[in-house]
Amino acid sequence: MAALPALAALAVGFIAAADAPPEPAAVDPARYEDAQRLGLDELISAGRRKFQEPRSLRNDIEGVWGLGPTFNEVSCPQCHPNNGRSAAPGDGREVERGMVIRLSVAGTTSEGGPTPHPHYGDQLQNRAIAGRVPREGQAFVTYREREMRFADGESIMLREPQVTFKNLQFGELGGEAMISARTAPMLFGLGLLEAVPEDAILALARQQRGHAISGKPNYVWDVEAGKTVLGRFGWKATQPSVLQQVAAALLNDIGATSVLFPVDNCPAVQTLCRSDPTTTDCGGVNGGCTGNLIAEVLPSRLRTLTLYIQSLQIPPRPAVLTPQQWQRGEQLFIQAQCAQCHVPELETGDAVAIPALARVSVRAYTDLLLHDMGEDLADSRPDFQADGREWRTAPLWGVGLLPQLNGHSDLLHDGRARNITEAILWHGGEAELSRAAFQRMPKTEREALVSFVAAL
Ligand code: HEC
Ligand code: HEC
Numbered sequence: 001m002a003a004l005p006a007l008a009a010l011a012v013g014f015i016a017a018a019d020a021p022p023e024p025a026a027v028d029p030a031r032y033e034d035a036q037r038l039g040l041d042e043l044i045s046a047g048r049r050k051f052q053e054p055r056s057l058r059n060d061i062e063g064v065w066g067l068g069p070t071f072n073e074v075s076c077p078q079c080h081p082n083n084g085r086s087a088a089p090g091d092g093r094e095v096e097r098g099m100v101i102r103l104s105v106a107g108t109t110s111e112g113g114p115t116p117h118p119h120y121g122d123q124l125q126n127r128a129i130a131g132r133v134p135r136e137g138q139a140f141v142t143y144r145e146r147e148m149r150f151a152d153g154e155s156i157m158l159r160e161p162q163v164t165f166k167n168l169q170f171g172e173l174g175g176e177a178m179i180s181a182r183t184a185p186m187l188f189g190l191g192l193l194e195a196v197p198e199d200a201i202l203a204l205a206r207q208q209r210g211h212a213i214s215g216k217p218n219y220v221w222d223v224e225a226g227k228t229v230l231g232r233f234g235w236k237a238t239q240p241s242v243l244q245q246v247a248a249a250l251l252n253d254i255g256a257t258s259v260l261f262p263v264d265n266c267p268a269v270q271t272l273c274r275s276d277p278t279t280t281d282c283g284g285v286n287g288g289c290t291g292n293l294i295a296e297v298l299p300s301r302l303r304t305l306t307l308y309i310q311s312l313q314i315p316p317r318p319a320v321l322t323p324q325q326w327q328r329g330e331q332l333f334i335q336a337q338c339a340q341c342h343v344p345e346l347e348t349g350d351a352v353a354i355p356a357l358a359r360v361s362v363r364a365y366t367d368l369l370l371h372d373m374g375e376d377l378a379d380s381r382p383d384f385q386a387d388g389r390e391w392r393t394a395p396l397w398g399v400g401l402l403p404q405l406n407g408h409s410d411l412l413h414d415g416r417a418r419n420i421t422e423a424i425l426w427h428g429g430e431a432e433l434s435r436a437a438f439q440r441m442p443k444t445e446r447e448a449l450v451s452f453v454a455a456l
Contacts, residue, residue, distance in 0.1 A: 047308025066296025067258035070125035088415025111221035119170040127355035178381035192311030194349035215369025329452020365396035374428020400454030
């Protein structure tokens with residue numbers, strides 16, 4: 001774990017790496033209230049502290065007010081340790097520390113999103129303010145083994161997760177409920193992905209149209225703009241911006257309201273949740289002491305937190321491959337059509353949150369589009385334009401850093417794959433031919449391809 005301090009320091013290093021010192025004026029002062037008195041570097045380090053701080057109850061002097069009434073964890077790093085990624089729960093273990101369960105029922109909201117479950121909302125919160133509000137319930141994951149064979153006769157066991165629920169406080173979920181288990185992804189490089197111009201992403205969708213591999217953009221609700229826009233973040237590209245993703249994390253995962261999401265997450269049947277002082281006193285559902293909604297997370301805090309996430313640079317590639325090995329791996333990656341979805345290179349435009357992000361090459365290995373990945377990976381839960389079989393092409397950069405960064409190598413939206421080989425073997429749908437090509441490769445080629453992916 002010796003490399004961790006270096007990775008954690010990258011936020012500030014990113015700025016230092018720019019040719020000229022960035023000018024604070026490049027940060028729109030109206031969006032960052034503190035910008036008048038703080039420089040960009042200082043705003044980012046402030047955001048970094050806010051990322052790490054645990055949130056607590058109002059009367060708790062340690063920590064920052066704004067937790068619950070229901071929640072999953074109390075801070076960002078509990079799910080994104082070292083700005084990285086959470087592991088999947090072990091067999092029979094509770095869903096916590098990074099994995100969350102999204103819930104919905106049939107139909108869409110007026111904004112086009114999934115209809116939250118009437119009793120549990122759109123995410124199961126397994127924790128709540130002790131002694132005052134009931135937690136919603138608990139989810140557990142068990143695995144079924146499934147054998148896969150390579151053409152050369154070697155076989156491998158995959159594990160297929162199943163989610164079960166216990167201690168549900170507001171009745172059974174019901175047969176209508178749609179359930180999606182998601183692990184917490186890495187947080188590096190998102191400022192760059194945000195800065196890829198929409199036109200470039202739509203151009204990829206146009207190029208792919210009519211082919212066997214044909215991705216589509218998600219269109220989602222932008223709360224601040226009050227309209228439907230291109231989605232980029234989350235496993236189904238359901239969040240349009242880092243800002244909104246961060247605000248949604250604060251609300252859904254920690255229970256902290258903000259200007260974007262001022263109302264606590266308490267469905268009507270959860271009366272104690274709705275009437276708890278953290279919800280009603282000075283903010284939350286009923287407005288509280290002033291009659292106005294006062295969000296728990298101040299706008300300046302939300303902005304610096306967002307800026308911190310936008311500043312996180314992807315850690316440098318480990319130089320583990322010789323140029324020949326790199327070339328061979330890349331060739332196999334292209335031959336197996338991986339690069340059709342995992343597009344090696346994009347470029348950012350000029351509309352950026354941080355000057356250093358403008359006009360740079362982004363080697364993220366994604367097209368940011370949704371693809372049908374087949375029945376095995378399907379969660380059967382539509383989310384805006386994404387149907388139950390579609391997922392956003394996961395960026396591959398940094399995938400090989402996981403063991404060092406987080407002590408595991410669990411991949412895919414629910415962490416079911418325990419390594420890169422397993423992740424490829426779960427590919428189906430539009431990626432069926434890629435998977436078949438991989439299965440046919442002799443062992444030396446499979447290894448060459450996997451080492452290449454681990455080096456991206
Ligand atoms: C309870 C666990 C949990 C906590 C706490 C949590 N996250 Fe996450 N985070 C997730 C999961 C799960 C996803 C994937 C969501 C999805 O795709 O539906 C995610 C996704 C994200 C993404 C999008 C990443 C991408 O590649 O698209 C960002 C950014 C993010 N979280 C930031 C934060 C910040 C900032 C905080 C603290 C305010 C935070 N998260 C707290 C679990 C968590
Ligand atoms: C049709 C588009 C498509 C093709 C072709 C494709 N992938 Fe993927 N890939 C995806 C999507 C979408 C995901 C996310 C799926 C999920 O999480 O359920 C993904 C996930 C992955 C992951 C896990 C990443 C993570 O962060 O969890 C790896 C590794 C991967 N792909 C490698 C490959 C390789 C190697 C090939 C070629 C053999 C390939 N993919 C071909 C779309 C594609």
